[in-house]
Amino acid sequence: MDVVLLARLQFAITIIYHFFFVPLTLGLSLVVAILETIYVRTGKDVYKRMTKFWGKLLLINFAIGVVTGIVQEFQFGMSWSEYSRFVGDIFGAPLAIEALVAFFLESTFLGIWIFGWDKLSKGMHAATMWLVAIGSNISAMWILIANAFMQHPVGYTINNGRAELTDFAQVIFNLPIFSHYPHVFSAGLVTVAFFMLGISAYHLFRHNETELFKYSFRMAAIIGVIGTIAVGAIGHTQGQEINHTQPMKLASLEALFDTEDPASLSIITIKNPFTDALILDWRIPGGLSFMEYNRFTGEVKGINQLQAQYEQKYGPGNYVPPPVVLYWGFRAMVGAGMLMILVSLFALFIDLRNLYGKYPWFLKWLPLTIALPYLANSTGWIITEVGRFPWVVYELVKLEDGVSKAVTGGMLLTSLIGFILVYGLLIAATLYLMLKFAKAGPAVPADGPAEFTPSLVNPPESQ
Amino acid sequence: MTLNTLWFIFIAVLYTGFFVLEGFDFGVGILLPFLGKNDSQRRTIINSIGPHWDGNEVWLITAGGATFAAFPNWYATLFSGFYLPLFFILFGLIIRGVAFEFRSKDDNPRWRSLWDGCLFIGSLVPTILFPIVFSNLVRGVPIDANMQYVGGFFNLLNPYALLAALTITLLFILHGASFLSLKTTGEVEQRAKELVRWLWLLVALLLIIFLITSFIVTNFRERINVATVLFPVIGVAAIWIAGYFLRKGHFGRIFTMTCLTVASFVLTIFSLLYPRVMVSSLNPDWSLTIQNAASSFITLNLMTKVTLIFLPVVLLYQVWSYWVFRKRITGETDKLTY
Numbered sequence: 001m002d003v004v005l006l007a008r009l010q011f012a013i014t015i016i017y018h019f020f021f022v023p024l025t026l027g028l029s030l031v032v033a034i035l036e037t038i039y040v041r042t043g044k045d046v047y048k049r050m051t052k053f054w055g056k057l058l059l060i061n062f063a064i065g066v067v068t069g070i071v072q073e074f075q076f077g078m079s080w081s082e083y084s085r086f087v088g089d090i091f092g093a094p095l096a097i098e099a100l101v102a103f104f105l106e107s108t109f110l111g112i113w114i115f116g117w118d119k120l121s122k123g124m125h126a127a128t129m130w131l132v133a134i135g136s137n138i139s140a141m142w143i144l145i146a147n148a149f150m151q152h153p154v155g156y157t158i159n160n161g162r163a164e165l166t167d168f169a170q171v172i173f174n175l176p177i178f179s180h181y182p183h184v185f186s187a188g189l190v191t192v193a194f195f196m197l198g199i200s201a202y203h204l205f206r207h208n209e210t211e212l213f214k215y216s217f218r219m220a221a222i223i224g225v226i227g228t229i230a231v232g233a234i235g236h237t238q239g240q241e242i243n244h245t246q247p248m249k250l251a252s253l254e255a256l257f258d259t260e261d262p263a264s265l266s267i268i269t270i271k272n273p274f275t276d277a278l279i280l281d282w283r284i285p286g287g288l289s290f291m292e293y294n295r296f297t298g299e300v301k302g303i304n305q306l307q308a309q310y311e312q313k314y315g316p317g318n319y320v321p322p323p324v325v326l327y328w329g330f331r332a333m334v335g336a337g338m339l340m341i342l343v344s345l346f347a348l349f350i351d352l353r354n355l356y357g358k359y360p361w362f363l364k365w366l367p368l369t370i371a372l373p374y375l376a377n378s379t380g381w382i383i384t385e386v387g388r389f390p391w392v393v394y395e396l397v398k399l400e401d402g403v404s405k406a407v408t409g410g411m412l413l414t415s416l417i418g419f420i421l422v423y424g425l426l427i428a429a430t431l432y433l434m435l436k437f438a439k440a441g442p443a444v445p446a447d448g449p450a451e452f453t454p455s456l457v458n459p460p461e462s463q
Numbered sequence: 464m465t466l467n468t469l470w471f472i473f474i475a476v477l478y479t480g481f482f483v484l485e486g487f488d489f490g491v492g493i494l495l496p497f498l499g500k501n502d503s504q505r506r507t508i509i510n511s512i513g514p515h516w517d518g519n520e521v522w523l524i525t526a527g528g529a530t531f532a533a534f535p536n537w538y539a540t541l542f543s544g545f546y547l548p549l550f551f552i553l554f555g556l557i558i559r560g561v562a563f564e565f566r567s568k569d570d571n572p573r574w575r576s577l578w579d580g581c582l583f584i585g586s587l588v589p590t591i592l593f594p595i596v597f598s599n600l601v602r603g604v605p606i607d608a609n610m611q612y613v614g615g616f617f618n619l620l621n622p623y624a625l626l627a628a629l630t631i632t633l634l635f636i637l638h639g640a641s642f643l644s645l646k647t648t649g650e651v652e653q654r655a656k657e658l659v660r661w662l663w664l665l666v667a668l669l670l671i672i673f674l675i676t677s678f679i680v681t682n683f684r685e686r687i688n689v690a691t692v693l694f695p696v697i698g699v700a701a702i703w704i705a706g707y708f709l710r711k712g713h714f715g716r717i718f719t720m721t722c723l724t725v726a727s728f729v730l731t732i733f734s735l736l737y738p739r740v741m742v743s744s745l746n747p748d749w750s751l752t753i754q755n756a757a758s759s760f761i762t763l764n765l766m767t768k769v770t771l772i773f774l775p776v777v778l779l780y781q782v783w784s785y786w787v788f789r790k791r792i793t794g795e796t797d798k799l800t801y
Contacts, residue, residue, distance in 0.1 A: 059564060060564060060565070060568070062564075063560060063561050063563070063564035063565070064561055064564075066517065066560060067556060067557040067560035067561055068557070070520075070523075070524060070553060070556055070557070070560075071553050071557070073524055073527050073528060073531075074527065074542060074549055074553055076531065076538075076542075077527075077531065077538045077539055077541065077542025077543060078542045078543055078546050078549055078550070079543070079546075081538075081539035081540065081542060081543035082539070084531065084535055084538055084539040084542075085535055085536055085539040085610075087535075088531055088532070088535020088536070088538060088539065088758065089535060089758040089759050089762050090762070091531075092528065092530075092531035092532030092533070092535055092538070092758065092762075093532045093762060093765060093766060095528045095531055095532065096525070096528035096529045096531060096532035096533075096766060096769075097528075097766075097769055098528065099521065099524045099525040099527075099528040099529075100525050100528070100529075100769065100770065100773050100774065100777065101769075101773050103521050103524055103525070104518070104521045104525065104777045104780075104781075105777075105780075107517040107518050107520070107521045108517075108518040108521070108777075108780055108781055108784050109780075110517065111513070111514040111515060111516075111517050111518055111784060112514060112784050112787060114513070114514065114800055115510075115513060115514040115788060115800050116514075116787060116788075119787050119788070120787065159759070162535075164758075164759045164761070164762075165758075165759060165761045165762045165765070166761065168761075168765055404539075404543035404546070405543070405611050406540075406543040406544045406546070406611050406612045406613070407543050407546050411546050411547055411550075411616075414547065414550070415546070415547075415550040418550065418554055422554060422557055422558060426557070426561060429561070429565055433565060433568050433569070436568075436569070437568070
């Protein structure tokens with residue numbers, strides 16, 4: 001078995017799975033913290049019930065995010081030990097700092113939040129959720145700093161046969177981080193917005209707990225409009241940054257085989273895979289130049305020219321990330337993003353005009369849109385990481401030089417099958433619980449201390 | 464003292480923190496099916512570690528991250544060489560972590576027993592495998608001149624490692640039982656105390672056998688110094704003092720002593736290693752050490768500053784979290800969270 005392929009496949013599966021849960025944690029921990037703060041300030045019971053309802057869904061999501069995160073930290077050493085040896089001097093630091101500064105914070109305070117309802121004052125209890133939200137978001141930032149080094153290595157020198165740190169400030173303030181972090185943060189907002197919109201719509205359609213879910217719907221619609229527009233705007237700057245740092249990724253994202261000036265933007269291009277004949281080609285003239293330079297002219301390099309350039313610089317080999325994956329992945333992400341802008345604008349419109357009764361079909365179908373942010377989150381990372389091909393660290397370490405030497409194909413296959421099985425079990429259990437609690441709605445307005453245990457609370461009447 | 468030594472000590476402290484804390488919650492997880500005879504007793508047991516297990520586990524994550532940052536070659540050789548044991552440890556930690564959160568979310572008995580099973584297996588597997596990993600670090604494994612592990616999986620399952628696994632597993636069970644005897648009431652408390660009485664002597668004897676074996680199998684004799692003498696002595700003394708408190712019925716002090724025993728044995732392993740981090744059984748010159756496995760001075764210096772600022776903060780809020788939940792878990796199920 002091909003060790004490089006298996007190691008890549010395992011990394012891809014485990015990290016996509018991990019990132020399935022991360023954006024919701026980033027956004028939802030913030031929302032729950034805000035809700036609990038409103039509850040502390042106003043004393044209104046509905047906000048307490050909202051805190052608990054959305055908090056319970058956060059906990060299910062958080063648990064699975066944590067356990068799949070441990071796998072990532074171990075996997076660099078397990079499957080990619082030569083990579084770890086080569087860049088550990090730089091790459092290890094952000095990971096260690098993430099654990100020490102952020103992960104301890106979120107894990108410890110989440111434990112206190114879950115169990116501390118009747119042990120802490122109201123204000124203190126809300127504060128623990130703020131610490132969880134802050135911890136999660138700082139955590140994401142350090143991981144993105146580590147990833148930025150792989151995309152655009154800076155602040156190092158080659159010494160003793162490895163990359164050694166020269167300037168940590170450069171590593172932290174690395175160019176990609178300025179677009180990646182806001183992009184991921186706003187993707188978290190979009191994810192929580194659609195998660196809340198979908199579940200709220202499900203209940204509003206059934207006239208269940210209308211007051212609570214209208215509040216949730218409004219909050220989600222506002223977050224959704226802000227988040228979707230922000231994520232798109234930041235994505236635009238990210239495209240310009242890629243043109244600067246990773247032109248090959250850009251060419252592959254656009255399936256631009258030959259250099260153009262002005263470069264046209266393909267909306268959808270379909271080719272016959274056997275004959276290369278165009279079946280459909282819908283383009284905006286000068287569109288790609290506009291995306292990269294904010295004017296309708298400007299050269300964008302093509303795959304063929306870049307491949308020749310790379311061969312000259314780094315020797316023979318394939319330097320082209322698969323255009324099919326990147327081109328369609330990118331269009332799936334952007335398509336989902338555009339659709340989400342429209343949906344969240346319409347949701348806000350409905351709420352502001354109080355037209356819930358007028359568009360029942362919208363409420364009925366809204367739960368399905370929960371899939372959209374997940375599609376965009378996954379494809380976004382697939383194009384970012386696959387677009388790095390054939391490098392583990394851009395223009396510094398190739399994939400085959402990064403993989404472990406002590407690990408055999410058999411071992412990788414064992415662990416790969418193991419991960420697929422256990423992750424399959426987990427996703428089934430998570431979906432089952434999410435659906436169960438999302439459908440059941442908030443606990444009946446009980447007084448007294450927090451009760452998260454569903455078995456001990458009367459299940460609310462479902463319609 | 465050089466920064467390399469300092470980082471070796473930091474990492475030893477992180478693993479010590481991890482094993483002292485996660486040691487008892489692994490033990491509690493293993494005891495779950497045996498001490499919890501019905502659902503409410505099992506919930507009592509789970510809730511005794513409920514607020515803490517996640518924070519405890521972060522010690523491991525931090526230790527892993529610190530090893531990566533400070534000793535990249537150690538991290539690379541260890542994690543790739545011990546690939547399968549680490550995979551099974553991850554497997555255990557995954558099913559265990561979600562079991563805590565998922566178990567209470569449905570009252571179907573089959574759902575609950577599924578996650579009870581995951582909690583048990585997920586606690587038992589890492590408990591057995593961690594000592595196998597650590598004992599092999601000091602015993603020595605085949606590492607070639609290029610810092611690559613060249614042994615197989617079964618190379619790791621040697622008699623010394625298996626003895627370590629047996630000893631430490633029973634120690635963690637004792638540690639978990641003494642924790643439960645403090646945090647629970649009623650039948651669970653009684654059974655936990657009963658178990659401590661039964662298990663104590665066995666663990667105390669096994670620890671001595673393990674030390675004697677270590678003296679024979681590893682190159683202990685060439686490494687006699689303050690640390691390698693002090694830590695085993697403290698460890699053995701602590702477990703025998705625990706026996707004294709057992710006769711007096713002071714269970715709080717027994718727990719203090721099992722904490723001390725676990726800590727001393729982890730530190731014994733690390734002091735036997737120093738200044739190596741992984742011993743090569745092929746050629747002593749090929750061992751990984753705190754010099755040839757380390758990061759550059761710039762990185763170590765940076766990480767030292769970060770750690771000196773943040774580790775005390777972490778310790779403060781973790782201690783606070785134990786203080787918030789210092790009371791016993793009573794059997795009143797309506798007060799339980801999980």
